Amino acid sequence: MRPLAPSAARALAAVVGPEHLLTDPAVTAGHAVDWTGRFRGATPAVVRPGSIGEVAAIVAVAREEGLALVPQGGNTGLVGGSVPLAGEVVVSTARLAGVTAVDPDAGLLTAGAGTTIAAVHAAARAAGWAYGVDWAARDSATVGGSIATNGGGLHVVRHGPTRAQVLGVQAVWGSGAPLDDLGRLEKDATGYDLSGLLCGSEGTLGLVTAARLRLVPHLPERALAALAFASMADAVVAVGALRRGLPGLEAAEAYRAAEADLVAGHLGVAPALAPPPPVTVLVEAAGHDDPVDELAAAVAGLDGVVDAVVATDGPRRAALWRHRESLTEAIATLGPHHKLDVSLPAPALAAFAEEVPARVAEVAPAARTWLFGHLGDGNLHVNVSGVDPDDHAVDDAVLALVLDRGGSISAEHGVGTAKRAWLARQRGSDAVAAMAAVKAALDPDGVMNPHVLL
Template identity: 65%
Template sequence: MHAADAFVAALRADLGPDRVVTDPEVAATHAVDWTGRFHGVPPAVVRPRTVDEVAAVVATAIEHGIALVPQGGNTGLVGGATPCDGEVVVDLRALAAVTDVDPVGGQLTAGAGTTVADVQAAARGAGWAYGVDWAARDSATVGGSVATDAGGLRFVRHGSTRRQLLGVEAVLGTGATIRHLPAVEKDNTGYDLAALLCGSEGTLGLVTAARLRLVPPAGPLATALVGFASTAAAVEAASVLRRSLAGLEAVELVLADGVALVRSVTGLPAPLAAEAPVLLLVEAGDHVDPERRLAEAVAGLDGVLDAAVAVDGPRRAQLWRYREEHTSAISTVGPPHKFDVTLPAAALAAFIDDVPDVVAAVAPSARTWCFGHAADGNVHVNVTGLAPDDEAVADVVLQRVADLGGSISAEHGIGRAKRRWLHLARTPSEVGAMRAIKAALDPHGLCNPAVLLPPP
């Protein structure tokens, strides 16, 4: 019997037939990434409902030598959850309970399959907030966000997922289950295994639950969309706001061509009376008078062409759409190649201005779309009009980032998409240390083997 068939038969006997799906039509719904760039044909999709069932899946995979790709909401943007090499998909969305909410300490435990929106709702219900947020909140899961160390729209205030993480429960590639979900805030009892699994992209094991730190709610929010004459003026303004505006929650950057695309897809009206080549979406919370404070802060910035400030929910939501609809709108042009990169503050504006020419030099008919988290130096360079396997653009864009002292992955991870370029961000000895960790925690090499680390 073929190894995959034996794996399926053994797991069905152990967990019951409904946990193991081999119907090609169902499997196909797990076989393509969100961008449409990466495809695979999984022999099976496994749907465990408890940590013990996940442990049974890993034990059976070890017995039969079957590679596994963990999958949550499948909103990842680097092909990390796609079974391109015939791996079995482990769909973790059924582990979706929120438990042990501590409204006094500001913590909760969430199963790996819990969506980020459900964590946010549970936090609100306890009088707190969850510090990480982004447009895919309704589908992206706790497991996926831990595995990618997701950043998002409020990184400037609360940092990435790693900063919210107090502990994890996971089944490692060794088959062992680790469970450290502390009820305390401070805990430095040795190696921080949660931090190690955070950002490991499913290569060390399968996260089944996370203990999450909550943050104080922001208070009433004001949101501004501010048009600038140049990228340099917008980047400088982001720095000024970080230093001067208390309660700053988000500073996002979009460009005129991206806004025009969003408008053509959504039918939104022009955001400002004046045409602006670069716009910042700024949000801040304040318990006294958020609108006045934000308007005053914007009025004090250099290079502003026009601005709109809102405090009521629907109008704020509309301003956010000019930013949040970018990812979807760009995908209507065609499957994008995504380069989620960070630059030192001093290099950010020139990089954003230059990168279309860097792309055009090797792909004249491609289009480049930039937007991102301005306060974090994080720009999402999206390139449409390329063949799925084109690597020339990645070569020049990622090399440019490295030359400027930036990082080739800010928050999406390395995945399949960028593992060939890991050496631009990590030294050989660092990659060697990562391989040693992988060998220790996934000695059979069955946990997402084609992700993050390049082939030796």
């Protein structure tokens, strides 16, 4: 790692103040490793801007001093996209936090990039609305990070991913020029959607400082069912039927018996369904009126359900959700592991889930494969424990199978550095060349997260 030049240190300290330029390795170390512990780097400095003006000034210093920048929010990414693996300077969005405006009539909310998703939910609820994106890391994941990776989560089946919630973005391009789209209206046909361009860009084009987000109606009544299936194929067919016939469908989350046993042991509680069936699917319905009867009728019409538990009160729903939302935490207790977030077409989903453990075993016989995910939108999280963090054979085996089955190598966490070699194999050389041309135009000196995505 190249140390920060004295001239660069002086310039950055002049921009944000000495107290917001962190260079002590004991302090910066936490910014140089990802949540899984698999991706570890080092940084000469963490800089914490407090305004879009300070971000623009940081980019100017980076261009002048030849620094590479890695934007970092809650650092909950899983593909090495937000850690300084090549000795980059980390730009933390921690001070760019807070909900700054809520329009309760239009259903819009403006928040800084460092605002947690949980804080967005709270502000939306206070205004009589809800936010359509949610996942287990809501207390640490941030608005800026979710835009950078086009995060999805639990409710994509109803509301779509982050891209569908973003109306406008405030940011600084790698050129140092500002973008301020926070005043965009719902209907605006004036040229390119530059805010949309930043969704999924992984910090390679610019640094998001704030966003204007669409809200969705708050549906106070909820019902949750844990459904047991004999196979993933039966579960996929059932969820397809629910998507067609259950208007209030809010989530459809699946995991297998192995995951059920692991998380039950981790939590010290009984499984959601005992004994755990081959596949458990959590199905949640929401509405203005109690959706229990609607959910029960929809479940009664399904083929392949071998057992079911329905939760209508808040504590019981929370207990069932805890099994699903604690899976990543439970797998983490097994040590650093490979997390491969992928998506498959519905017709290929069940066969992939059956085949992928065998593919992993072929290249890593001692490894264990853990599968769970968002069955309603075809997004599975393939987790492999018992493999060295630097061993890419497992990744290659899984991602090759994904492409063979017509899927996507990244469903919601981005490409990062972990999957960079696979981008052209999925998108094609022409598409990657177009992306490179966009980056060259908006980040001419290549200072924005240069080792990620492309």
